[in-house]
Amino acid sequence: MMRCADLFRAVLFVAGAAAAAAPATAQDANFLLPIAEIDRILREGEIQVLDVQPSRGLPGERTYRVTLQSGDHVLQVKYAPAGEGADEFNNRPRYELAAHDVQLLFLDERERVVPPTAIRAFPIDAVRATVARTGDAANPPERTFDEWPMTLVALQYWMFNVDLPDDLPDDDRLEEDEVYERLLGNFNLLTYVIGHSDSNRGNFVQSMDPEWPRVFSVDNGVAFASEESDRGTRWRDLRLDRYPASAIDRLRDVSLEGLQAQLGVLVQFELRDGNFVEVEPTENLDPGRGVRSDGERIQLGLTESEIRAMHRRIVRLIEWVDEGRYELLP
Template sequence: MKKSALRFGLLFILLFVFILSFAGCASRGKVEDRQLQFKKAPSPSVKGEFPNWQFTPQELETTIYQRAMAGKLHAKDFERTARGTTGALVLINHDTVSGKDIKWKFKKNVPGWVDSFNTSPRKELAAYAVQKLFLDPEDYVVPTCLAFCIPRDRFMKRGGYAAATLEGTDCVLGLASIWMKDVTVPDTLYDESRFLEDPTYAYFMSNFNLLTYLVQHRDARVGQFLVSKDDKRRQVFSIDNGISFGFWPYNFFIQQWETINVPALRKDSIERLRKIQRQDLDFLGVLAQFKLDENLVLRPVAVGENLDPKVGAKYTNGLLQYGLSKAEIDAVWDRIQNVIAEVDAGNIQVF
């Protein structure tokens, strides 16, 4: 009797979730009721200008990362963030080369776990990589994020006690995301009437929604998304992407951005996606690789052959790889094909 009741309860929950998911897909409304008041939206971004970034994405991915691994970024301060539930820290480094301070959000892994619930370096790295398929750096939605395994003694000088993340290592594994400047948590993230009338607003909001759709973002809590304080150039950023790529369970009682909620997308973005072949996405299988050194610290090395395509995070014989599983990559491919089909069917407008 108890087993039957349990089965019935599980079936009821699954049916309820299915109905909610269907309702979410069907809620986009009729195209004729959501017509744009403009035909084109010139890019508000100026090449080489990043008003909400401390450094350019390219600088962060290359020179800043290299300085960090060479020990040239000295930790000045660690403190808890004002928001969040994963124990994220505000990390301030001093760059001895540029003479500037650099502010990051640092989330350390759960001890004993290469990857875990809501603290998933591989998914953050993957979201950052997916946006490059259709956006220029000036339009990035996801802030630059870099995986580190900080030597334990160095971490504890500023961040307090921390156990080594993985057995046989002596470092604290985690992810540092660059802290965006001149941004705020919006009272209302999306205003459809403004989208239909304001090309600049639509430009950035469509970039955001296409990214969240492709990565199947499922964490729309307050504080996960930021917007520029310059309301005339309201660029939108997704700063926490750990619950994505089909993650389950998630909060299905609030509106998520895993669906296309806006009425139109940028034509340029769709055309870029059209050129992609399935094999072009294989790089998502290994986005970062680390090797254990003589000091028991995991150091970044050039990515190599995927140790196990079925798994996104793998650690074996002193070698760590972060990426997406084959199933997750297939899902990204399917979503690319689906959004192109929706555009071609006239269900999503382009501008």
């Protein structure tokens, strides 16, 4: 039987083969297109599904590795249909998008540790047809809301040139390689701020670029106010001795009001001509709920209590830095 790590490497081989003709304008060693173009495709691009496989190559999974085409571009994404209500344990699309957006508060583009992520509203028939291509009927997609024949789907760019780290952190490299220490620090700041509570192997991957060995958090569904995973919560805490000063300085400027404005409504859809399309967010329909609708609008965001808890973690982090508990990397 193939081990999980071997399955993952096999998936990466397929991804690399599919991207053999990558354009010379690739963003870096892990992104075969510029980030802005990936964001555009995930959010609004017209897409054609070319191939569908379970994410880890096993039957009965709830997420899929989808090869799709959009215009002249072919790319792979993690495709995660929401369950009924879009707010169940380990399947909260809003948490995946929130983790992506939180990193924008304190990381530059080349430092980001969550791949491009978006939420789309697709007709239920299209989602079922996509999943059916795996030949696995164990988890047929559901309508997200009973009144509409549609399903919300979280899409996340499937990165190139990454692998499962054997040890995280690599203690020897941590002592010798300041670039690795900085990049791992960025990763740990993100997992701490969002309260990442699932240390399952496969949720974190590392770039194989020796000069820029970023660690990425590619599954953030168990975070914020989620229940804990039975696989441990190792990276929910701060685990290093030093963190990048640039990231800490940006976190100093984060206010509760700013978090509420940026994360209260992460994405909004409106019903137009029978389909839900993403639109600019309006006022928060209900700050106490993460998934909201009023008949023709759907909003996903963090709740007021989730935002307050995250802000408390940031304030505590800054206090600890100022007390000298953690050192800063220049």
